[in-house]
Amino acid sequence: MRIALFATCIVDAMYPGTARATVSILERLGHEVIFPAGQACCGQMHVNSGYFKEALPVVANHVKAFEADEYDVAVAPSGSCVASVKHQHPMIARRCGDTGLEARAAAVGHKTYELSQLLVDVLGVTDAAAQLGSYFPHRITYHPSCHGMRLLRLGDRQLGLLRSVGGIELAELPEAEQCCGFGGTFSMKNADVSSAMLADKTANICGTGADLCAGGDASCLLHIGGGLSRQGSGVTTMHFAEILASTLENPATVTGDVHLTTGRTAR
Amino acid sequence: MSGTFLGMPSLPVFGIGNLHEHEPFPKAAHRELGNTQLRANLGHATRTIRNKRLAVVSELPDWEELREAGRAIKESVMARLPELLEQFEANFTARGGTIHWARDAGEANRIVAALIRDQGADEVVKVKSMATQEIGLNEYLEEQGIAAFETDLAELIVQLDHDKPSHILVPAIHKNRSQVRDIFLREIEGVDPDLTDEPARLAAAARAHLRRKFLSAKVAVSGANFALADSGTLAVVESEGNGRMCLTLPETLITVMGVEKLLPAWEDLEVFMQLLPRSSTGERMNPYTSLWTGVTPDDGPQNVHLVLLDNGRSAALADEMGRSALHCIRCSACMNVCPVYERTGGHAYGSTYPGPIGAILSPLLTGITAEENNSLPYASSLCGACYDACPVKINIPDILVHLRGEDVDSKRGKGGKRGRERLPSQMDLGMKAASWALSSGKNLGLVEKGLPLGRLAAGPDRKITKLPGIAAGWTQSRDIPAPPAQSFRQWWDKEHQAQAAPTAPTGTEAAGTGDAGTGSAGTEENP
Known part of the structure; x- marks a missing residue:
């Protein structure tokens, strides 16, 4: 194709x-x-x-x-x-x-x-480890972005793909379907409300004990990651594509203040 | 009536009354966010109702079909509103009721006050009603020397505290029971001084207070949830039974209803009586549904009036993109799922109608340029939870965006002092610049040549923590990671030129290591 x-x-x-x-x-x-x-x-x-x-x-x-x-x-x-x-x-x-x-x-x-x-739906990928060689031996959580969830009705497609990555440990995010508060210029025009929404989202993420929150929209991840960084949480964000692309030979990495623990060891 | 004929009123006639922000939403929200009691109460209450609603909605296999039926019926009502209103008027009048038409809040208030005076009354009991709050009826009656007593428990609490409702279904959602006890001790005459904050004892105190009013009042004022055109019937849906008392005990009943509440026929109730209780209180069925058709001789009120209220509804109906906001059945499901409402509460919206529906309905009724109502369409992250919850499928996010467009367009080339053109705002300038940068791959490529400057600005800790102007809103709680050394576009161009050459490095397998630092991390150069 x-x-x-x-x-x-x-x-x-x-x-x-x-x-x-x-x-x-x-x-x-x-x-x-x-x-x-x-x-x-x-x-x-x-x-x-x-x-x-x-x-x-x-x-x-x-x-x-x-x-x-x-x-x-x-x-x-x-x-x-x-x-x-x-x-x-x-x-x-x-x-x-x-x-x-x-x-x-x-x-x-x-x-x-x-x-x-x-x-x-089109390419028939159901097992990322088998079909893509995906390998990412870390504890992560996942935030479903609003527009994917409600406008495209993606359901659990992204989460299902992540679950099938080799070595991965997925922690469920409480109140996952709640908006992170980004909303484009909303985050600046209504910065106080947006920040209050973000604070609840990052608290839920940190509560999972995961080192990283995955998602499918770079803008929401910029927002959530920006909050996690400001709070000095030691937790970061990553697009699910990068986790699917990660292999044993060429692992996805993060730099900066965040260190991903390996294997089934919660922080 | 004035003796001077001033000609036809100019169109459209916008709504007046309690439909306005008095300060921009972000400012009001800032204040409300600081109220920790409010946030705790709201968080708890909205979460509880939200979960109850989900439970009773998910047990219906045909919920989506019901929503679609609700939407379709309302759309057909809006398409032939004049005809249905006339049909309703004929039936209501034939059964002994009297119809009054009110163009706006002022007319409606004057009609109601005159009807009360005709009965020689100086006090009325009231059924919980959004329409009478919208027109500020209680305040107007007070000016006219008529006392209006709210009989819905939560409305009573709010009224006794000289406060405003903060939620359309649970108006006292922002108060907890010890606050309610204090209000009762302070405001109800003859109340037991040892009153505790036990809910049953609070309810008993309210009941004793209200019973005296029910038995003495000659006139009741209500709103209506539905009006059926084919029979001239009005309906009130409630939980407590106080409404039933008001609708049956007094001699005179005056109902104020927005013209959009109409349904074509009796059988349409079947759809809405399933949609409304499940969406509002999370109940399969509400405890009290009262229906009345004109006057029944020697039974119930013998003087039955209905004030049909426009107050901006015709203006909203004329807005092709916004008119479906009139489908609203005031269930409040959108509020209970809204992350903005959950944190700011209803007072931040200024208007009688708060939350997502208020953010579209208020500016549609008043016009987008009225007072501070142009800040309301921006009071949403466009997460879409409201649209999913709405029992009549009002696409609130799309209407919010539509109204933002109306707001931006209303300011283009005007609004400046002394007839001068308004100076463009920071947002205007930014959007204009971004429109240039983002309307061609070449332009965006040029802008991306500046990415190293962003890296420089980020400094050694590789994050940007302070931005000026409107962008300062972002950095009040979030960092921005240092930009990458090169954009994807630059990498792609190099890669595909390089691939053409014999010494090309291996392809894209190392993608994951590129700039994976989506969070606080910046990243290293691309391989």
């Missing part, structure tokens, strides 16, 4: 390892990955902040970029950005009176998958 990678702007600029892990996983499964060069961002920040006029060129660029190459499906390591491509792009085009763009955006959205959707 020829798969077009939509890296998303935050992964491209801040977490390139997540996109490289995505490429690695798909290539291991024998697929060809292309990176449409014109791509930039889904425009969700503009849309969710009410700047529809400013969102339009961002949306138009995404549609154009993902029409430029031949491919079977597009994939992004983000529930939130995929939900934006699928649901918001046609809406923005319609509101701005561009019905041609609306139809083209819907066509691109139709071909776009979130990574766990693609792996489970």
Whole structure:
């Protein structure tokens, strides 16, 4: 299969390892990955902040970029950005009176998958250890991001993939379905409420005794990780793609103040 | 009535009354977040109701079909509201009731006060009602020398404490039982001075106080949960039975109801009587459902009035993207699942309608430019829990985003002093710059050339801990990790140029080691 990678702007600029892990996983499964060069961002920040006029060129660029190459499906390591491509792009085009763009955006959205959707529903990955060689001998917990959970109905796809990684120990996160408080510009406009939500999320994460919280959206992980760092918790965050890409020979690592314990030893 | 004819009122007629923020939401939220008693009570109460709701909803195999039916019925009502209202009026009037039409809160208040005066009464008992809170009826009646007594237990507590409700279903959710005891000791005449904070004793004290009012009142004022167009019937759904007393004992009954409460036919109740109790109190069925159709001779109130209230509903109905907010049946499920509401409580929203539904309904009724209501659509992380919980499937997150767009557009090129153009805000400028950067791969690639500067700013501990301007909100509780040495795009370009050359390093297998420091960690150079 020829798969077009939509890296998303935050992964491209801040977490390139997540996109490289995505490429690695798909290539291991024998697929060809292309990176449409014109791509930039889904425009969700503009849309969710009410700047529809400013969102339009961002949306138009995404549609154009993902029409430029031949491919079977597009994939992004983000529930939130995929939900934006699928649901918001046609809406923005319609509101701005561009019905041609609306139809083209819907066509691109139709071909776009979130990574766990693609792996489970299309590529038939059920056992990451066996099919991808995934190995990550650490105690982790997992936060399901809101847009993946509620807009894409990902269910336990990401968690199921993580469970099947070799050596992994998964601690259940209490109140997992509660929002971490990110919400894009909400985290700045309503910083106090956002921080109060984050404090409860990080307390629940630290309570699991895991060294690391996995998730499927770099933006939420930036938020949660930023809080864990500020609190000096010694706990960090990592995208599930990087855990799936991790092998015995090339293990995923973290640096900084965080040290991952190995094996079934809770901190 | 004024003798001067001023022509047709300008359209749309927006709502007035208790529908406004008096300060921006973030400021109100900041204050409420500091109230630890409030947060503890709210956290406990919303979690309890949330779990009860989940339990009774998950036992119904056709819950999703019921939600869809509820949505469809409400949508059909909104599509033919004028016709259904006229049908209702004809049936209600034929059975001996009297209809009054009120364009806004002021008209509704004046109609109710005049009806009470006609009976020579100077006090009324009240059934818990959102519509009368919306129009500020109690305050207006007090100005007119008429005392209104709330009879719902929680409303009574709030009223006795001269406070405002903080939740539409459990208005005293922000008070605990020892606070309630103190209020009763202070405010109820002749109450037992040894009153304890035992719930049963508190309820008994309230009952004794209310019984005196029920037996003496000549006039009752209520709201309504539903109105059935095909029969002219009104319905009130409640738990305590105080409503039943108000609806049956006094001679005169005055109901105030928003025009959107209408249902086409009797059988539609079947859907809503399953949706409402499960969504609001987490019960399979509520204890008291009262239905009345006009006047029944020699039984119950003999003067039955209904004030049909617009107060901005027509304006909301005219908003194609926002009109489904009028489907709301005031169950409060969205509040109980909202992480923002759970932490700030209802007072932070200013309006009678708090929580996610309030954040859309209030600005839809008043117009987005009214007072501080333009801050309400931003009072959400767009997590979507409210949409999932809503029994009539109001897509609250989409309407929040729609209203944010209305707010941004309403400020474009105006609002400055002395007719000058408003200066763009930091947010405006940032969004404009980001629109440029994010609307082409080339532009974003150019911006990414600056990533090493971010690494420099992060310094030796490899994190950014303080940002200026609006971004300071972020760094008040979160760090930002040092950016990577190169973006994915830069790596990809090098890799694919390199792969073309014979000495290419091995491919992407080492992906995991790239910049795995998603948290506090920055990472090393790419291999």
